[in-house]
Amino acid sequence: MASDKSPFSSTTAFCPRCGSILPLLQEFGSVKCYTCKTYYDAENFSDLKFHYTINFNTVSVTNEATLNTDGPEGPVVERRCPKCGNDKMSYATLQLRSADEGQTVFYTCISCKYKETENS
Template identity: 55%
Template sequence: MDIFSNCPGFCPSCGSILPELQVKGNVICYNCKKEFQPDVYSGEKSEFTIHFNTYDPSKVFNRTKRESESDADGPVVERKCPKCNHDKMSYATLQLRSADEGQTVFFTCLKCKFKESENS
């Protein structure tokens, strides 16, 4: 009895993920060892398109003073710069430590470009 027949790429008998479809031959499920025709993958897309953000080096390496929030490299928060006391900083986050620990937040002053980090 095929209870998973509506899920392309999964075994119709046991629901396990099927191995990658080869150029020739049938597909054999690793779990239940049943053999299926290649049409078990019907409905599954074989091509994917990955869209990347555009890269503008002038924004990354811009060393001029920033006069507005629209020039920030990321979201802007109200945070006082410890160097110049300006009240707005942009920030970016990265997961630098293990997955069960918090992320690291990098702040950049919009006025003097002072950088600081905070482990959250």
């Protein structure tokens, strides 16, 4: 690394001269600090290791006695079901079309479980 005296003490992920984060080493060669423009040799990064932890949702086993299928499938709004006439439906939204268009709303009757969609 650079031999200049530094006010910073840092790991190899940060520039010891100015303290800003260094770009990732893409190829063999050198790394240039974006802030102070100091170059560092690739050998300085040979012991740098990254560890990643990816946590997934756990699968829980539920038996049919604890599974509640009678309740609504989401937030409830006042909307008349076209099938049974009930005035309450639950809803969920998804962005199925392009980002500059509205979202799709999925309604479910809390009485007869009839489903319908609306593009907003």
